Amino acid sequence: MNTPNTLDFNQVKVGDELTPLSIDVTATVVVAGAIATRDFMPVHHDRNYANKQGAPEIFMNILSDTAYCSRFLTDWAGPEAMVRKLSIRLGVPAFAGSTLTYTGTVTAVSQRGTEGTIEISLRATNDLGDHVSGVAVIGLPASGASA
Amino acid sequence: MNAEPNDASANFAHAVAALVGRPVGSGKASVAPDPVNQPMIRHWAAAFEDANPVYTDPEFAAGTRFGGIVAPPLMLQTWTMATPMITGIAERGGAPVPSEGTSPMTVFDEAGFVGTLASNSEFEIMRYLRIGETISATTIIESVSEQKKTRIGPGHFVTWVTTYVDDSGETVGIQRFRILKFKPEGVPA
Numbered sequence: 617m618n619t620p621n622t623l624d625f626n627q628v629k630v631g632d633e634l635t636p637l638s639i640d641v642t643a644t645v646v647v648a649g650a651i652a653t654r655d656f657m658p659v660h661h662d663r664n665y666a667n668k669q670g671a672p673e674i675f676m677n678i679l680s681d682t683a684y685c686s687r688f689l690t691d692w693a694g695p696e697a698m699v700r701k702l703s704i705r706l707g708v709p710a711f712a713g714s715t716l717t718y719t720g721t722v723t724a725v726s727q728r729g730t731e732g733t734i735e736i737s738l739r740a741t742n743d744l745g746d747h748v749s750g751v752a753v754i755g756l757p758a759s760g761a762s763a
Numbered sequence: 764m765n766a767e768p769n770d771a772s773a774n775f776a777h778a779v780a781a782l783v784g785r786p787v788g789s790g791k792a793s794v795a796p797d798p799v800n801q802p803m804i805r806h807w808a809a810a811f812e813d814a815n816p817v818y819t820d821p822e823f824a825a826g827t828r829f830g831g832i833v834a835p836p837l838m839l840q841t842w843t844m845a846t847p848m849i850t851g852i853a854e855r856g857g858a859p860v861p862s863e864g865t866s867p868m869t870v871f872d873e874a875g876f877v878g879t880l881a882s883n884s885e886f887e888i889m890r891y892l893r894i895g896e897t898i899s900a901t902t903i904i905e906s907v908s909e910q911k912k913t914r915i916g917p918g919h920f921v922t923w924v925t926t927y928v929d930d931s932g933e934t935v936g937i938q939r940f941r942i943l944k945f946k947p948e949g950v951p952a
Binding site for chain 2: 620648649651652653654655656657658659662665678679680681682683684685686687690691695696698699700701702703704705706757
């Protein structure tokens, strides 16, 4: 198995960009996310119901949004990164049939003892605009005796 | 703007002020129906195609700072989700189970703020969860904003805070969730 590596905290700089993540939001993706997060609201799995609510399609639930944010963060930072804060503003919906693109930038780095902290500004956009925008704080192991 | 009799608006202001600190739901903690477990974690990781091996590969996880499998941090909210009653879910407007009593949010609906729009979700994660832990959640209304003019109509932002605790009562995470209760204006409700 190809085991992923965790970023070296000392190499992370303000202005670094996270590896973008693109999600092809199919109906299957919407339904799989809703059920895996145990959110059975019909707008996330029943198109007829969504239509009656004025939505053209089923759309992604909020627990899937936060799930993809955490995947986006740790795909980049590696398995030993810890998500400590995630604060998102919810924008336009992510309807089935759209594509979501996650991007992010490091806005601050600090170290306390052997724990490095990285602040990240992130957003997920689709053809309607910003679906999610916000900030995250992740922790990375850092060598205590860094220069 | 709708003109409202002064006593009605005073009653509304009073009812809104009384919401702060009130529990959302029964007031009892929501206890996760199942402890943190590998099958639900694997299901979650598959749904989001999250290949982080600390969630599903015990050998890999043992060699990390976690020392073993941990739950995805943003699964926190999933553990305490109610087991749904599927029959009738559409007729209940998506409520997973028939509601007990009246929701505190009816105060807004009765005053014409019938629209609901989720606006923010904020998580603070104190620590990662391990297999076997049982999580409980308690949610209270933390604040209600003054009436604001928004793109979709006048409304109030309502913030509730959910505190997640482990078996010993230690807080493992906090979530703030903000919705806008609004009077639909010029757009279909």
